Amino acid sequence: MLTERQLFILRVLIDDYIKHVEPVGSRTISKREDITYSPATIRNELADLEDLGFLEKTHTSSGRIPSEKGYRFYVDHLLPSLSMKEREIGHSELLFTEKVQEAEALFDQSAKILSDLTNYTSVVLGPNALDMKLKHMQIIPISSQVAVAIFVTNTGHVENRQIVLPDTIEPSELEKLVNILNERLAGVRLIELNTRIQKELSAVFKKHLKDYQNMGVFLDQLLLWSKKEKLFYGGKTNMLSQPEFRDLDKVRPLLDFLETRDLMEKLVSSSEKGLTIRIGTENEHEAMKNCSVINASYTMHGKHLGTISLIGPTRMEYQKVISLLDSLSKEMTNRLNDFSN
Amino acid sequence: MLTERQLFILRVLIDDYIKHVEPVGSRTISKREDITYSPATIRNELADLEDLGFLEKTHTSSGRIPSEKGYRFYVDHLLPSLSMKEREIGHSELLFTEKVQEAEALFDQSAKILSDLTNYTSVVLGPNALDMKLKHMQIIPISSQVAVAIFVTNTGHVENRQIVLPDTIEPSELEKLVNILNERLAGVRLIELNTRIQKELSAVFKKHLKDYQNMGVFLDQLLLWSKKEKLFYGGKTNMLSQPEFRDLDKVRPLLDFLETRDLMEKLVSSSEKGLTIRIGTENEHEAMKNCSVINASYTMHGKHLGTISLIGPTRMEYQKVISLLDSLSKEMTNRLNDFSN
DNA sequence: ATTTAGCACTCGCTCTTTAAGAGTGCTAAC
DNA sequence: GTTAGCACTCTTAAAGAGCGAGTGCTAAAT
Numbered sequence: 133m134l135t136e137r138q139l140f141i142l143r144v145l146i147d148d149y150i151k152h153v154e155p156v157g158s159r160t161i162s163k164r165e166d167i168t169y170s171p172a173t174i175r176n177e178l179a180d181l182e183d184l185g186f187l188e189k190t191h192t193s194s195g196r197i198p199s200e201k202g203y204r205f206y207v208d209h210l211l212p213s214l215s216m217k218e219r220e221i222g223h224s225e226l227l228f229t230e231k232v233q234e235a236e237a238l239f240d241q242s243a244k245i246l247s248d249l250t251n252y253t254s255v256v257l258g259p260n261a262l263d264m265k266l267k268h269m270q271i272i273p274i275s276s277q278v279a280v281a282i283f284v285t286n287t288g289h290v291e292n293r294q295i296v297l298p299d300t301i302e303p304s305e306l307e308k309l310v311n312i313l314n315e316r317l318a319g320v321r322l323i324e325l326n327t328r329i330q331k332e333l334s335a336v337f338k339k340h341l342k343d344y345q346n347m348g349v350f351l352d353q354l355l356l357w358s359k360k361e362k363l364f365y366g367g368k369t370n371m372l373s374q375p376e377f378r379d380l381d382k383v384r385p386l387l388d389f390l391e392t393r394d395l396m397e398k399l400v401s402s403s404e405k406g407l408t409i410r411i412g413t414e415n416e417h418e419a420m421k422n423c424s425v426i427n428a429s430y431t432m433h434g435k436h437l438g439t440i441s442l443i444g445p446t447r448m449e450y451q452k453v454i455s456l457l458d459s460l461s462k463e464m465t466n467r468l469n470d471f472s473n
Numbered sequence: 474m475l476t477e478r479q480l481f482i483l484r485v486l487i488d489d490y491i492k493h494v495e496p497v498g499s500r501t502i503s504k505r506e507d508i509t510y511s512p513a514t515i516r517n518e519l520a521d522l523e524d525l526g527f528l529e530k531t532h533t534s535s536g537r538i539p540s541e542k543g544y545r546f547y548v549d550h551l552l553p554s555l556s557m558k559e560r561e562i563g564h565s566e567l568l569f570t571e572k573v574q575e576a577e578a579l580f581d582q583s584a585k586i587l588s589d590l591t592n593y594t595s596v597v598l599g600p601n602a603l604d605m606k607l608k609h610m611q612i613i614p615i616s617s618q619v620a621v622a623i624f625v626t627n628t629g630h631v632e633n634r635q636i637v638l639p640d641t642i643e644p645s646e647l648e649k650l651v652n653i654l655n656e657r658l659a660g661v662r663l664i665e666l667n668t669r670i671q672k673e674l675s676a677v678f679k680k681h682l683k684d685y686q687n688m689g690v691f692l693d694q695l696l697l698w699s700k701k702e703k704l705f706y707g708g709k710t711n712m713l714s715q716p717e718f719r720d721l722d723k724v725r726p727l728l729d730f731l732e733t734r735d736l737m738e739k740l741v742s743s744s745e746k747g748l749t750i751r752i753g754t755e756n757e758h759e760a761m762k763n764c765s766v767i768n769a770s771y772t773m774h775g776k777h778l779g780t781i782s783l784i785g786p787t788r789m790e791y792q793k794v795i796s797l798l799d800s801l802s803k804e805m806t807n808r809l810n811d812f813s814n
Numbered sequence: 815a816t817t818t819a820g821c822a823c824t825c826g827c828t829c830t831t832t833a834a835g836a837g838t839g840c841t842a843a844c
Numbered sequence: 845g846t847t848a849g850c851a852c853t854c855t856t857a858a859a860g861a862g863c864g865a866g867t868g869c870t871a872a873a874t
Contacts, residue, residue, distance in 0.1 A: 157837050172847050175838070193838050193853045234635055272609045274629045282623060282631060288615045290623060292631040294575055369728045372721060380713060380721060387710045387728075498866050511818050516867070534824045534867050 134184075137169075141177050142186055143210040146198045150447045153375050155195030200412040200446065203424070207409055207450055235259075235287070235468065239364040242440055242464055247367025250453055252374075252444035253390065257400045258362035259437040261289045262323040269317075271310050271354075273297065279306075281354055283322060291322065295353050300346050308340055309347070326355045361438065363396060374445050376422060385419040390443075400441045402427045407458060412446050424448055428461035432468050440464060475525075478510075482518050483527055484551040487539045491788045494716050496536030541753040544765070544787055548750055552792055576600075576628070576809065580705040583781055583805055588708025591794055593715075593785035594731065598741045599703035600778040602630045603664040610658075612651050612695075614638065620647075622695055624663060632663065636694050641687050649681055650688070667696045702779065704737060715786050717763060726760035731784075741782045743768045748799060753787050765789055769802035773809050781805060 134142070141161060148156045158171040158178060167174075178196055181187045186202040189195075198206065239256040246254035264285030273279040276297070283291040297306075313329075316336065320328050329351065337344045368390055377383045389395055399415060402408050411424045424446045427439045440461050442453055475483070482502060489497045499512040499519060508515075519537055522528045527543040530536075539547065580597040587595035605626030614620040617638070624632040638647075654670075657677065661669050670692065678685050709731055718724045730736055740756060743749050752765045765787045768780045781802050783794055 155837085159837075170847050171837095172839095172849095173845085176846090179839080189838090191854055193836080194855080195837065267615060268613045270611065272625050274608060274625070274627065278629060280625050280629050280631060282625070284613050284615070284621050284623070286615065288619060288621050288635045290621060290631065290633040292633075294629045368732055369725060372725050372728070378721060380719060380724075383721075384710060384713050387713070391709055496866085500866075512866095513818050513820095513868095514816085517817090520868080530867090532825055534865075535826080536866065 138177055138181060139210065141174060142181055142202065143206065145178075145187070145196060146202060146206045146210070149197055150449055153447060155190055155197050157195035160195070198447070200414075203411045203446055204414075207411065211451055211454070235289075236362075236364075238464060238467055239362075239438075242460060243364045243366035245366070246440065246442060246456065246460055247370055249456060250442060250444065250449075251367070251370050252442050252448060252453070253368055253370050254366040255396060255400050255441045255443065256364040256366075257397070257438040257441070258364065259287075259289075259432075260323075260361045261285060261291055261359065262357050263321055264289055265319050265321050266317055266325065269310065269313055271295075271306060273303075273306075285322065286319075291357075291359065295350075298346055298350055300343055301350065302342075305341055305343070309337075312336055312340060323357065329355070360393070360397060363393070363400070365390075371443075371445075376445050376447075382422070386423070389417065389419040399425060399443075400427060400439055402429065402439055403436065405429050405431065405436050407454065407461075409450070409454075422446055424450075426450075426453060426457055428457040430461045430464040430468065432465070437468070479518055479522060480551065482515060483522055483543065484547065486519075486528070486537060487543060487547045487551070490538055491790055494788060496531055496538050498536035501536070539788070541755075541787065544752045545755075548752065548791055552795070576630075577703075577705075579805060579808055580703075580779075583801060584705045584707030586707070587781065587783060587797065587801055588711055590797060591783060591785065591790070592708070592711050593783055593789060593794070594709055594711050595707040596737065596741050596782045596784065597705040597707075598738070598779045598782070599705065600628075600630075600773075601664075601702045602626060602632055602700065603698050604662055605630055606660050606662055607658055607666065610651065610654055612636075612647060614644075614647075626663065627660075632698075632700065636691075639687055639691055641684055642691065643683075646682055646684070650678075653677055653681060664698065670696070701734070701738060704734070704741070706731075712784075712786075717786050717788075723763070727764070730758065730760040740766060740784075741768060741780055743770065743780055744777065746770050746772065746777050748795065748802075750791070750795075763787055765791075767791075767794060767798055769798040771802045771805040771809065773806070778809070 144161055144164060144167075145156045148160065158174040161167060161174050162169065162171045169177075178187060181202075182189070182196065186199055186205060187196040188199045188202075190197060236258070239258055243254045243256045264287050267284045267286045269281070269283045271279050271281050274294075277299075279295055279297050281293055281295050285291070312333070316333060317325055317328060337347065341347060368387075371377050371386055372383055377386065395417065399417070399420070407426065407428045409424065409426050413421050415421070415423065415425055420443075422445060423443055425441060425443050427441045429436050429439050431437055440457065442448075442457055444453070485502055485505060485508070486497045489501060499515040502508060502515050503510065503512045519528060522543075523530065523537065527540055527546060528537040529540045529543075531538060577599070580599055584595045584597045605628050608625045608627045610622070610624045612620050612622050615635075618640075620636055620638050622634055622636050626632070653674070657674060658666055658669060678688065682688060709728075712718050712727055713724055718727065730740075736758065740758070740761070748767065748769045750765065750767050754762050756762070756764065756766055761784075763786060764784055766782060766784050768782045770777050770780050772778055781798065783789075783798055785794065
């Protein structure tokens with residue numbers, strides 16, 4: 133268990149390091165007005181904190197920098213109360229240029245705003261369209277063999293794909309099929325269409341469709357969902373201006389990471405509501421070992437839809453960033469719910 | 474006018490510089506087997522070529538590097554015949570993983586292949602969907618006030634947007650409107666829909682639609698095209714491994730440029746068929762002053778659809794890249810035309 | 815009239831040395 | 845328990861030496 137003084141010193145040190153991005157020595161800390169101990173005393177405390185794993189040295193006679201454990205402790209126990217939150221909230225409303233009409237524009241702008249305000253990189257993970265409910269579907273033939281299948285969701289999202297029409301299928305049959313699907317499956321989440329069809333509609337098909345046999349492959353093709361959630365970026369290159377990434381060999385993996393969809397999706401996904409912070413190796417990827425990721429989820433009618441995330445160096449300004457992310461995700465939630473009125 | 478020998482030396486020098494990315498001195502050139510002159514002679518020629526503006530020095534006693542004018546001359550007059558082209562062509566067919574079904578996947582893969590093969594950055598500018606012809610349109614109400622408008626083109630592309638339904642409009646009227654549009658405007662390019670309606674359909678509307686007056690704003694909203702051509706990237710971060718961009722302050726503007734849609738679109742657009750090369754400042758942007766851009770257009774039924782482009786340092790391997798780009802754009806053209814069979 | 819050998823000279827790089835500065839850990843005194 | 849003092853470590857920046865690549869010019873050779 134840490135003493136009051138240790139807690140205090142740890143917090144002061146991390147605050148200072150976050151601000152100046154340079155190892156902090158005992159003298160620097162002792163210079164603060166609210167500190168009554170001498171540098172020597174502080175040195176002793178620092179040595180203890182280092183032994184406990186909260187601090188590190190860059191070399192034998194350097195000042196201290198926070199370790200990953202230090203940051204974790206700082207984030208969990210030492211963050212100043214989010215009292216300044218109020219001030220920021222007023223802000224974020226103003227930041228959206230004019231009124232944002234479509235959800236995509238909202239996501240895009242949110243990411244941009246966040247990265248502009250923080251100078252870090254931000255990502256918004258869009259809602260998974262496949263979780264939306266089918267409003268209407270349609271198949272529009274393009275040529276004798278190719279058609280476009282279109283699915284409109286209750287949220288106004290449109291999924292579409294090209295499909296190959298089997299030779300055997302007749303236009304009238306196709307129409308019947310579409311009618312059945314629309315009648316029976318409206319309101320079903322896209323992702324569930326497949327199972328619902330198999331469970332409930334084979335009888336109906338058998339009754340109304342002539343060559344039901346050949347339909348199987350066609351239906352599979354029609355309902356083979358592949359698209360992933362969309363990602364909206366802000367400040368992709370901001371990492372380049374962070375002092376700890378001044379080195380090309382260190383930024384490269386990071387930028388490559390940002391460009392790799394799968395990794396980003398995994399990084400930024402979080403089923404949890406609210407706010408999660410992952411520090412350094414907690415992100416479980418080499419390229420992210422010097423970064424922290426903060427995910428905040430936005431919702432619609434209380435349901436988790438997606439996340440807005442910030443990626444920055446481990447010594448990011450947690451306090452500022454957290455309150456920002458918190459208010460921004462709430463603002464997104466508000467606006468999204470406004471859309472649906 | 475340059476002498477034979479000057480031409481020869483200029484070409485050898487640029488070839489060497491492109492290969493080794495280091496200033497080339499007289500000794501290096503004289504060491505080549507097919508050179509019979511002494512370093513001193515070459516020094517004289519080099520001085521002349523420098524006076525003529527084809528070469529530069531990095532400092533008073535360094536070897537020479539090509540100037541922008543030098544590269545331009547090299548590209549225009551000195552490029553070895555594209556005899557190796559044949560060899561590459563066989564290649565590019567094989568490089569596509571399995572069969573590519575949709576156009577988007579083709580563009581994406583082409584960009585990836587190109588950047589993998591060159592280690593530079595590549596961009597494919599997708600076709601402008603607004604140049605495609607309307608196959609079918611539809612308006613699907615989501616709520617009492619919001620609807621989704623969907624336009625399917627003859628190429629199977631789907632454009633969609635959300636629109637606000639005026640209170641005054643009745644469902645039956647909406648249906649009529651859509652029917653009229655589909656009957657009268659099938660085969661018209663999306664971009665032209667607006668003018669066609671204004672020119673030819675006002676009479677029809679007046680006849681069939683009740684509140685034709687209020688329709689104006691609604692139609693404007695419906696046909697307000699904003700989407701731009703899509704961009705597909707490959708090797709976005711490849712520039713980081715180019716020796717001339719080892720410096721962070723030099724890459725930063727470049728990467729920022731790559732992320733700026735407007736600039737990229739302008740950079741990569743070219744109405745010309747075939748292949749265009751822009752070197753350094755010819756790209757008319759500070760961030761691109763040390764880069765060359767090569768655009769190759771791909772077509773469908775002989776019509777220019779879009780471009781596949783390569784962005785690399787001015788000392789890129791023009792020969793290799795040009796032949797690659799040439800065959801790749803042709804391959805894209807082939808495959809696109811196959812789709813439409 | 816070219817071409818070439820020779821040579822002095824210029825830069826850029828790398829390596830070493832030096833000195834200054836920041837910071838630590840330890841000891842002994844307060 | 846706290847602190848002053850001090851030896852020691854490590855980093856950084858600056859200065860200087862030496863090397864190598866390359867040039868430009870001159871004078872001789874072809």
